[in-house]
Amino acid sequence: MPPATPTEAPPEPAAPADAPDATRGDVAGGVGHSAGRPDSTLKVTGEFAYGSDLWMDNMLWGVTVRSPHPYARIRSIDIAEALATAGVFAVLTHEDVPGEKTYGLEVADQPVLAFDVVRYQGEPVALVAADHPEIARQAAKKVRVDYEVLEPVTDARAALGHATPDLHGDQAGQVTELSRAAPYLHPEGNLVRHLKIRVGDPDPVADVVVVGEYDVGMQDQAFLGPEAGLAVPDGVGGVDLYVATQWLHVDQRQICAALGLRAEQVRLSLAGVGGAFGGREDLSMHVHGCLLALHTGKPVKMVYNREESFFGHVHRHPAKMRYEHGADRDGRLVYVKAEIYLDGGAYASSTPAVVGNAGTMGLGPYVVPNIHVDCYGAYTNNPPCGAMRGFGSVQTAFAYEAQMDKLAAQLGMDPVELRVRNAMAEGSPIPTGQVIDSAAPVAELLQRLRAMPLPSDLDGADLRHLPGGVSNTTHGEGVRRGVGYAVAYKNVAFSEGFDDYSTARVRLEAVAGAPQVTVHTAAAEVGQGLVTVEQQICRTELGVDTVVVHPKDTQVGSGGSTSASRQTYVTGGAVRAACHRVRDRVFALAAAYLGETLDDLRLEGGNIVSQTRGAVGSVADVLGTEVVEETTQWRHRRTEPIDPETGQGFAHVQFAFAAHRAVVDVDVELGLVKVVELACTQDVGKAINPDAVVGQIQGGSTQGMGLALMEEIQISEGKIRNPSFTDYLIPTILDTPPMPIEVLEYADPHAPYGLRGVGEAPTISSGPAVMAAIRDACGLELTKVPVRPEHIVDGGADREVSGTD
Amino acid sequence: MTRIKILVDGVDYSDDVEPRTLLVHYLREQLGKTGTVVGCDTSNCGACTVLLDNSSVKSCTVLAVQANGHEVTTIEGLAIDGELHPMQQAFHENHALQCGFCTPGMVMQSIDLLHDNPSPTEQEVREGLEGNLCRCTGYQNIVKAVLAAAAAHRESAPGAVPSGGST
Numbered sequence: 001m002p003p004a005t006p007t008e009a010p011p012e013p014a015a016p017a018d019a020p021d022a023t024r025g026d027v028a029g030g031v032g033h034s035a036g037r038p039d040s041t042l043k044v045t046g047e048f049a050y051g052s053d054l055w056m057d058n059m060l061w062g063v064t065v066r067s068p069h070p071y072a073r074i075r076s077i078d079i080a081e082a083l084a085t086a087g088v089f090a091v092l093t094h095e096d097v098p099g100e101k102t103y104g105l106e107v108a109d110q111p112v113l114a115f116d117v118v119r120y121q122g123e124p125v126a127l128v129a130a131d132h133p134e135i136a137r138q139a140a141k142k143v144r145v146d147y148e149v150l151e152p153v154t155d156a157r158a159a160l161g162h163a164t165p166d167l168h169g170d171q172a173g174q175v176t177e178l179s180r181a182a183p184y185l186h187p188e189g190n191l192v193r194h195l196k197i198r199v200g201d202p203d204p205v206a207d208v209v210v211v212g213e214y215d216v217g218m219q220d221q222a223f224l225g226p227e228a229g230l231a232v233p234d235g236v237g238g239v240d241l242y243v244a245t246q247w248l249h250v251d252q253r254q255i256c257a258a259l260g261l262r263a264e265q266v267r268l269s270l271a272g273v274g275g276a277f278g279g280r281e282d283l284s285m286h287v288h289g290c291l292l293a294l295h296t297g298k299p300v301k302m303v304y305n306r307e308e309s310f311f312g313h314v315h316r317h318p319a320k321m322r323y324e325h326g327a328d329r330d331g332r333l334v335y336v337k338a339e340i341y342l343d344g345g346a347y348a349s350s351t352p353a354v355v356g357n358a359g360t361m362g363l364g365p366y367v368v369p370n371i372h373v374d375c376y377g378a379y380t381n382n383p384p385c386g387a388m389r390g391f392g393s394v395q396t397a398f399a400y401e402a403q404m405d406k407l408a409a410q411l412g413m414d415p416v417e418l419r420v421r422n423a424m425a426e427g428s429p430i431p432t433g434q435v436i437d438s439a440a441p442v443a444e445l446l447q448r449l450r451a452m453p454l455p456s457d458l459d460g461a462d463l464r465h466l467p468g469g470v471s472n473t474t475h476g477e478g479v480r481r482g483v484g485y486a487v488a489y490k491n492v493a494f495s496e497g498f499d500d501y502s503t504a505r506v507r508l509e510a511v512a513g514a515p516q517v518t519v520h521t522a523a524a525e526v527g528q529g530l531v532t533v534e535q536q537i538c539r540t541e542l543g544v545d546t547v548v549v550h551p552k553d554t555q556v557g558s559g560g561s562t563s564a565s566r567q568t569y570v571t572g573g574a575v576r577a578a579c580h581r582v583r584d585r586v587f588a589l590a591a592a593y594l595g596e597t598l599d600d601l602r603l604e605g606g607n608i609v610s611q612t613r614g615a616v617g618s619v620a621d622v623l624g625t626e627v628v629e630e631t632t633q634w635r636h637r638r639t640e641p642i643d644p645e646t647g648q649g650f651a652h653v654q655f656a657f658a659a660h661r662a663v664v665d666v667d668v669e670l671g672l673v674k675v676v677e678l679a680c681t682q683d684v685g686k687a688i689n690p691d692a693v694v695g696q697i698q699g700g701s702t703q704g705m706g707l708a709l710m711e712e713i714q715i716s717e718g719k720i721r722n723p724s725f726t727d728y729l730i731p732t733i734l735d736t737p738p739m740p741i742e743v744l745e746y747a748d749p750h751a752p753y754g755l756r757g758v759g760e761a762p763t764i765s766s767g768p769a770v771m772a773a774i775r776d777a778c779g780l781e782l783t784k785v786p787v788r789p790e791h792i793v794d795g796g797a798d799r800e801v802s803g804t805d
Numbered sequence: 806m807t808r809i810k811i812l813v814d815g816v817d818y819s820d821d822v823e824p825r826t827l828l829v830h831y832l833r834e835q836l837g838k839t840g841t842v843v844g845c846d847t848s849n850c851g852a853c854t855v856l857l858d859n860s861s862v863k864s865c866t867v868l869a870v871q872a873n874g875h876e877v878t879t880i881e882g883l884a885i886d887g888e889l890h891p892m893q894q895a896f897h898e899n900h901a902l903q904c905g906f907c908t909p910g911m912v913m914q915s916i917d918l919l920h921d922n923p924s925p926t927e928q929e930v931r932e933g934l935e936g937n938l939c940r941c942t943g944y945q946n947i948v949k950a951v952l953a954a955a956a957a958h959r960e961s962a963p964g965a966v967p968s969g970g971s972t
Contacts, residue, residue, distance in 0.1 A: 036897070043905030044893040044912060046840020046880035053839035224844045224852060224906040224940050274842070274906030275940050306845045527904025527941050691900040698943035699903065725849035725938070733934045733944040 027604075030540035031753055034691035037532050038549055039525070051228030051244035051271035052303045059230065059299035060089055062285070062292045063136040065126035065143045066311060067118035070154075070346075070381040070718025071185075072147035074116060074125070082128060082142040087135040089296045091143060092127040096291060099260030105250065105282055105386070107348035109186055112258045112287050118147070119185055119346035120383055121719050122311025129292040129300050152381035152718035153182050156320065156343040159190040159378045185346065185379045192344050192351045192377035195359035197431050197647030200370035204335035206326025210406045214323070214399040216785045217712035218343075219316040221388050222730050225274015226309040231289035232299045238265030239290045244273040246280045248522045249558035258287045259294070263554075266290070270552035276526035277703070278387030279313040281563055282349050310723035314349045314386030315713055317342040317377070319358070319395035325403045331411050331418045335370035336363050336403075340396060342377045342385070349386030351377040356496055357392030360432050360642065360651060364400040365442045365489040366422040371431050373647065381718045387563055389703060390763040393490045398708075398785050401486040401768035405775065415772070416446050416485050424489070433648040436655060438685075439746030445659040445681040446487055448742055454483070455677045455738075458665055467665050467672035469734065478669030481676075484772025487659035488764035491652040492757030493566035497641045500566070500653075503557030504534075504574035505550075507629040508542060508582050510620035515606050517542055519578075520550035523559025523571040528759060529692040530567045534575050536688060541579035542586075543603035544619065557633060565656060565757025568688055573752040574634035581630035586622065593622045637750055654748055658682040658761035660701065660769035663737075666777035671789025673709060673774055675737045678766060683744040685756035690743070697741050697762045704766030706731045708774075712786050809873040813838070814882025822869045828862075829853045831869035832879060840881040840909055844938070851937030854910035855879045861917035863910075863936070880909035883916075891961075892916050895954035896947075903941035910937050915951045924955055 029035040042048035079091040094101060094115040101115065102108045114125045126143045130136035153159045159182050184190060229243030238261060245251050248268045256266050273280070285302035292300040304312045324337040340358050344351035359375035388394075404422075408415040423442035429435050458481060459465050466472040466479060494500035505520040517538045525531045535547040552559075559571050583603055590608045591597040600611035607615040608622060642649035663677040680697050687693045710729040714721040722728045747754025767785065775782050780795045806821040813836060822831055832838040832855070841864060844852035853864045856878040864877075883890035889897065892912050902908045911934065918925065918933035925933065930951045931944075939947060 034900070037900075037902075039905070040897045040902065041889070043902050043908050044880075044889065044896050045884050046838075046909050048905055049839070050842060050906065052842065053833075055837070055839070222940055223904070224850060224938065225842065225904065226844070273904060274844075275904040277940070305843075306847065527902075529903065695900055695903060695942060695946060698945045699941045700943075702943035703940075724847050725845040726847045730938060730940060732936075732938060733931045733947070736944045739943065739945055 027540045027543065029536060029545065031536050031688055033536065034689055035532055035536050037529060038535060039531060049272050050225050050274050051242070052225060054230040054242055054271055054301060056230065056232065056299040059301050060129040060131055060292065060296060061133040061136045062289055062300045062302040063128045063133070063140045064124045064288060065128065065140045067114065067121060067123040067125055069118060069147055069149050070121045070152040071150040072118050073150060074114060074118065075146040075148055077126060078144040079126065081144065082139040085135065085139040085142060087132060088128060088130045088139045089298065090129045090292055091139070092291055092295060093125070096295065097258055100257040103254040103258055103283060103287065104348055105350050106352050110347040119381055122383065123346065124288065127288050127292055129296055153185060153190070154380055154382055154715070154718050156341045156376070156378040156380055158182055159380045160376060185381065190379040192348050192379060193355040195355050195373070195375040195647060196645060197359060197371050197373035198645065199431060202372065204326060204370040206334035207329045208407065208410050209324060209326045210403060210410055211324045212399065212403055212406060212783060214321045214402060214783045216319045216395045216398050218318040218385065218715065219388060219707045219711050220310065220713050220728060221277035221279030221313065222728065223275030223277055223279055226304040226306060227284040227312050228303040229271060229285050229289050230299060230301045231293035233293045233297055239293055240267045240269065241286060241290055242269045242271045243286055244271045244280060246276050246524050246526060246563055247561035248524065248552065248554050250561065251283060251286050252554050254283055255287050255290055259290055268554045270524055273524065273526040276562065277389045278391065278563060281387040281561060282314050284312045306725060307723045310713070310720055310728070311383070314384045316388035317344060317351070317354055317385040317395065321396065321399040323399050323403045325407050327407055327411065331413050331421050333366055333368045333422050336368050337372040338362055340375040342375070342395070343380050343382055344377045345380055345382045345384035347384045349384050351386065354386070354392040357491060358396050359647065360430070361393045361489065361491060362396035362400065363431055364397065365424045365440070365487055365657060367424055367428050368431065373431065382715055383713065383720060389700065390490065390760045391564065393488065393764050394704065394707065394767065397486065397488045397764045397768050398771060401772065402783070405772050416450050419446055419485070419487060431647065432642055432651050434650050434652060438748040438750060439683060440655065440657060441683050441744060441746055442487055442657055444744070445657060445683065446485060448681045449485065449659050449661045449679055452661065452679050452740055455663055467667045467674035468670060472667060472670065472672060474667065474669065478667045479665050480668055480777040482664050482666060482773040482775070482777025484662050484769050484776050485659065486765045486768035486772055488761060488768070489655045489657045490565065490760045490764055492654040492656050493564050493569055493636055495639055495652045497639050500560055500570060501633050501635040502559045502571040502574040503631065503633050504571065504578040505556050505629065505631040506538065506575065506578040506582050507627060508544065508586065508623065509627040510623045513620055514546065515544045515619040515623065517544045517547045518550055519547060519575055520556045521559045521571050521575065522552055522554060522556050523567050524552060524562040526562050528696065529689060530562070530571065532692060533568050533572055533688050537572055537575045538579055541576055542583060543605055543607070545606070556631065565759045568755060569654070569751055569757055570634065570636055572688065572755070573636065574632055576752050577634045578630045578632040581632060582628050585628045585630070586619065589626060590617060590622050593617055654751060654756060656756045656758065656761040658765050660765045662769040662773040664770065664773040664777055666774055666792060668778045668792060671792040675705060675770060677737050677740065678705060679740040680762055680766070681742045681744065682761055683746050683756060684758050685748045685751060686745050686754040687743055688753060688755055693743060693758050694741055696758045698739055700759060700762035701739060701766040702731050702736050704763045705770050708767035708770040708786055710786055807870050809870055811872050812876040814879055824868070824870050826869045827865055828867040828869050828872050829864035832864060838879050838881055841879045842906055842909060844906060849938065850907070851914060852907050852910040854913040854937065856913055856917065859920065861914050880912060883912070891957055892954045895950040895957065899946050899950035899953055901942065901946040901950035907937060907939040911939065911947055915954065918951065919955055919958065924959065927952065
């Protein structure tokens, strides 16, 4: 067993020299300002073109034929009748895939179109293109697929052959007779990844021990604009694809492999994205649209409807977790043992990385001297799961925060005080041994939250203010108020040695006598406001007001994924680095223009300004007809893979911290919950755009609250029972309470401008805070997320698992 | 096919439609008014909200033939000569959107809300927008925008009732 040796950061790679920010200042519309979105006017006037709005004359409509079964062998596919339908131009199956038959983000295990077997309900089997969407849909029904239906594997533990854990024993990992019979869904078996963390004493002893078992249901990203794209053949064997997505270049790589084409033959442009939240990391219609377009020689549009969208993208992994926390009498954690099962569904998607996060982040922002973690990702015949905001950290936070409350109750301590006593700080090791080398204000976030005023007491006079509103048929006799706290942290950007970079092209020229910047990256704007950030950085670094954001496409190098809270950090870093190169060239031009070299120059207000002499020339004059353009790749600091046996290593780039306090009213007789207030504190390092930062916190908090209260894709025998917004509920404006927010700015010296990724952390701590508040109100353990009225009313789903071993 | 005559965003249209055509599909596919978007198909999300004779409707629950002889205002008909409608301006200024997919419906519903109640409380704004889903913003800035639009209107035209549309 290794000692808890802190893991130091590997040497920094030779990044492009980042000169001190001589040009930085307080620039209107620059870094630190709440600059307006460049796409906002188009979005409020209806002119912004989402993927579903794209249109070309003579285009065809593509439709996907999907499997009705979670697990079945395909005996045969008969397309004759569908193909004979008037108006149909093509019906394609796996036989028509010219290149690699399978694709995937991390593992190429997912068929472009199913062959031999289908492994989940909704798996694409065939494609139809017709000159009208209704004709395409009608023809799709005429594709005859002969299935031999198989018994689906629907439980992650059973898929791995693991016994159901015995709360008072330790049988994890043991193979049972039953599970030995679980079929291999993929040739290598049903294990996608097993992450182990072993730190300190393998047999620790503690004064107080609490054990808990927790289930988190499957959440959907539920972005409002369903999957859509338009593929246009170029007439010489290539294709242009306009698609709503999160990472153009990783899409391009997978499309090229499937089509057997080179990168220059498959050009992608970002269509307007109606939300993403991880649900657009994997391919949806991308290859399908291109196949149909290349086959028919015509533009092909594919748009999923809401029901199809539920089958058309991955979801958040449901989790089954068992935690054991041991502490001394003073409430200091002695050890944590955790066993985490994540159901990856039929294909790997990003399950390996989700397991990485769930495992390494899975004990929360607390210092723990002795650790034993097993985190598994498994294949089943449930819907494929992958990326969703919070990415593996959300599920475990429900467990470790419930455990902290349980421990506090056992010790008779205040839950906030217990958290503060065990809080990570700068210099603390995380479970992987990595030492946090920038601010980690966990205790301060909690203390600031507690210092915020509480909302006023329940107003029982107006029955509409009761949980359930006007549908509450009582006079509030059963309503109890509860308050709960939670804190969480999240790794920012891609971890475990991934070569995570972004590319930016910045051009500066004089247009009609005024300087103008054009910034071009392939980094996807999905609503979060990256386009605004790109403009702000250019304004600050180059002192130029007018910044044009070039449409996002693959004509510039990869921007990396819009995920892991990484774009402002990584693409922001790339834009800044490109600006510095442009600036240096302008200074060289200025030397020629002035006839002397000054070493105290900066760009400001469209001028070249000397520290000692003031403005020495306008940028437009110095440029003349010269166009200065620089393209730069930029990387964050390097990380390492973790040790497969101990889980130790410098795996993460940066950490984001957030905490929530939820105040709820619970009608314990009716099982109804009303969140009265959801307060948040978060450290963002540096708020590049304060309004946008707060917007991320508000939206993220709401999604976390939704998971706690209502959001669950319900699966029965591998089939989705609620694929609509009628049955899959997301928070409405009435479900969403006021949100007092305090933003802290403790700069991270390793990051551009000191910023921290913002988007995910608030999604992680809000749900556990809501759960804690509900428990506080009704006194039940509530181990299932989302909590349902019946759990509150009869506590029937609850297990009595408290007490010491 | 049935012939319908509709005034959409101030322009008269006369078109043949299948009687089962939904208003939203008529707007998007026949008139090319893709500013009105479809988010759910089940009348839950409200992204397709338009004004029918100055009252909000979810255009996925109205047949095009039901709009025959009536006036429809979409998000595309609000701005006049490039000048944003005060509600559009309020959403723009209050960071009340991220991905923007819910925005057309939110703006149209908010106009209807202020038409009914020019001085709503925060709670009344929430009640008035209950039928419109947003996945990005947590609604906080949407509430702020609607209250700002109401306040701006009271300042500019006390006593008057804000209306939608270019007519």
